[in-house]
Structures are given as C-alpha cells and as structure tokens.
Amino acid sequence: xxxxxxxxxxxxxxxxxxxxxxxxxxxxxxxxxxxLKLHYAGKSSAGVRFKAGPRTIxxxxxxxxxxxxxDVEVVEPLPIEYSQATPSIVHPSEAMQWLNAHHANxxxxxxxxxxxxxxxxxxxxFDTFACGLLEGEIDTSGYPEYSAIVGGVASHWDEGNGDxxxxxxxxxxxxxxxxxxxxxxxxxLGGLLTNILANQYSMGLTALERPVPAxxxxxxxxxxxxxxxxxxxxxxxxKCGMRLLRG
Numbered sequence: 181x182x183x184x185x186x187x188x189x190x191x192x193x194x195x196x197x198x199x200x201x202x203x204x205x206x207x208x209x210x211x212x213x214x215x216l217k218l219h220y221a222g223k224s225s226a227g228v229r230f231k232a233g234p235r236t237i238x239x240x241x242x243x244x245x246x247x248x249x250x251d252v253e254v255v256e257p258l259p260i261e262y263s264q265a266t267p268s269i270v271h272p273s274e275a276m277q278w279l280n281a282h283h284a285n286x287x288x289x290x291x292x293x294x295x296x297x298x299x300x301x302x303x304x305x306f307d308t309f310a311c312g313l314l315e316g317e318i319d320t321s322g323y324p325e326y327s328a329i330v331g332g333v334a335s336h337w338d339e340g341n342g343d344x345x346x347x348x349x350x351x352x353x354x355x356x357x358x359x360x361x362x363x364x365x366x367x368x369l370g371g372l373l374t375n376i377l378a379n380q381y382s383m384g385l386t387a388l389e390r391p392v393p394a395x396x397x398x399x400x401x402x403x404x405x406x407x408x409x410x411x412x413x414x415x416x417x418x419k420c421g422m423r424l425l426r427g
Contacts, residue, residue, distance in 0.1 A: 222301045222331070222351030223365050225373045227388035230344040230381045232337070232421050240310045240346070243333050243375040247368060248312035252332065253289045255282075255309045257418035260408040263305070267294040287322035288313050292330035295351040302349060306336045306418040314350060314368050326354030327361050329368055333376060337416040342423060347388060348372035400424045 230236050241252045258265060258281055265277035282290050292311045296302040302309055309332065316328025324330055331350035338345050350365045350372070376382060401408050402417035403425050409418055416423055 216355065218354060219326075220295050220299050220351065220353035221362065221365075222296055222299050222349065222353075223369050224301050224334075225348040225369055225376075227345045227347050227386045228373070228376045229338070229383040229386040230335075230346060230379070231383055232342050232344050233381065236344050236381050237308070237335070237421075239379055239381060240308070240333050240335060243346075243372065243379060244310060244312055244314075245375070247314055247371050247375070248332070249315065250288055250313040251286070252310055252312045253286055255285065255289060255293065255304065255311065257306055257308060257407070258304045265304075267297055288318070288324060288330060291324050292332075292351065295330065295353050296349060299351065301351060302334050306414070307334045308336070308419070309334045309349075315364055316352075324352075326352070327358040328352060329361065329365050331368075331372075333372060337418065337421045339415050342416050342421060343383075344421065345386060345388065346376050348376060 241254060244252050262277050262281040264274045265281050266274040267278050269275055282293060285293070289311055293302065293304075293309075296309075297304070311330060311332035313324055314329045314331055317325050318328065319325060329350055329352045331348070333346055334349045335344055335346045337343070348369050350369050352361050352365060377384070400414070402420060402422055404422040405417060405420040407417055407419040409424065414424060
C-alpha cells in the first residue's frame, strides 16, 4: 500500500471551516424611518340670506371676482347615484363613486373638494359650490400646493322657507403646515363675505342651520329640473330650489 502522504488529494475539496461563535445582536437596530403627515384645515363664514329668484344662482360665481386666481368652477349637488361618494381611500366603493362624480372637474376643484369634504366644510348632498384657487401656486400637474388656499362660495336652499343661504368657505392642506396660511385664510374669508353681503340680492346675515341628509337612499325627483334628491327629507330641490311635490 502506498504511504498516506502519497495519496492524491482532490484539488476541488476545501477544508471545512469550523463554526465560530454566533454574531451578537446589536443593542440598537439601525432603521430607516418614513413618515407622512397630512394636515387639512378650513374656515366657513356665517350664512347670508338671499331671496330666491331665477337670477340668484347665476350671481354666485361673480362673488369671487377680484379674489380668485383661477377660473371659477361651479359644482352642483350630487344626484342620488353618488349619494355615498366620499374622498376616503379607506372606503374603496365610496372613493370610486367620488372619482366617477368628479373626474371631469379641474385639478383645483378636485383638490378643493377633497380638502373641504374631508373636514365636513362642504356637503354636496345639498350644497352648490363655486370654487377656485384663491392664493398660492400650483404644481406641474395643475394641483394646488399644500400652502395654497382654495375655496369660494357654498349655497343651499333653506328647508324652512326656500330662501337661498350663502356662506364663504376656504380650505388648505396637504404635506406640512405654514404658519401664515391660517391668517391668510381668515383674510380671504373676510373678502369673500364682503362680496356676498355687497350683492344686490343679499338680505343680511342669518343663523346657519345646514340640512342633515337622511340615512338611506330615498329622495324625490324634482318635477322642475329632474334632479333626483339624495336627501329624502328635503322639501326644496338642492339644485334649483323649487319645492318638491310629494304624494
């Protein structure tokens, strides 16, 4: 037999490394942190009563004259098929309704509705909303920056007597907060309220009692304009203000 040292060794074989001691865990884990803070805020003025008439609604966009920095867009109350629409991603079906209802609106209007509906400053179950960019800049996709102020004039028909009630509404928000935005919002709100009170159809300030939409779909179809109300206790059409016929 050949000596042990003459045996041919396998050139591909490698010596087996002995298992060393386990690597100790660090006392503090190094981690990358991610955070996104969203801040939405807004203001609404007292209500101003207007005598109902065929030309009253047409006057509303002009109340943003000298204040709006973009085209003024009028958003009417939503029909019954969008009664559950809400800009909330945690409710996918409601969010899809909201997107379907407002896909044709401008980026400024969609941003304004998202902010103001999220904080319950505007409710399109009964509000008609004339809005635009009131201060600040827009990004390259046409959406207002977080510090930009959006809003305008919201109106609804008083369920007691059918008069039109108007109020100024402003909002802002998104990533981050700027200290002077609240102060600028209050200033712009005052300018909008001044324009509302200066209108020829204004009857002065009034206690603001917004209608409360009833639960369920319900609703009546207006014989005058054909709008299907999503507010089953409504006595006046949210869109045209005509009294709804019952029975």
